[in-house]
Amino acid sequence: MKNIEVVAAIIINNKKILSTQRGYGSLKGGWEFPGGKIEKNETHIQALKREIKEELNACIEVDNFLITINHSYPDMNITMHCYICHLVDSNIELLEHSDFRWLSKSDLDDVNWLPADIDAVEKLKNMDI
């Protein structure tokens, strides 16, 4: 079974959390935090900044570590490191995702999160953001 290590950016702006919808692959249609696989010799922060530039054409600053989640899908195990981040300027451009939403804490259940994301979403609900 494939093991992959992923970083996820929980981007918060005006008390709202960015959720993006996967536009391709086996998990297409599911909602997630933007991010992706860590490349060789990359730090988590470097990977976060690179992925957000690639996916949203945006620059972020990374504020705090939130949680590391281990999850098994039928075809792979993922280890996902989630960090709270903010945008350096507020524009985003969807280069890989099919849709996005800014969700307040009380709206977090409005989208169909990927199974690996549930623990991070639950933790966010109990935080002061």
Ligand SMILES: Nc1nc2c([nH]c(=O)n2[C@H]2C[C@H](O)[C@@H](COP(=O)(O)OP(=O)(O)OP(=O)(O)O)O2)c(=O)[nH]1
């Ligand atoms: N980015 C991200 N990936 C997630 C989340 N939840 C979750 O299960 N995943 C899974 C989906 C993918 O199988 C994997 C991330 O890998 P990816 O395919 O997006 O990585 P990548 O951008 O490097 O992609 P690629 O070049 O291989 O297409 O983690 C999440 O919240 N954010």
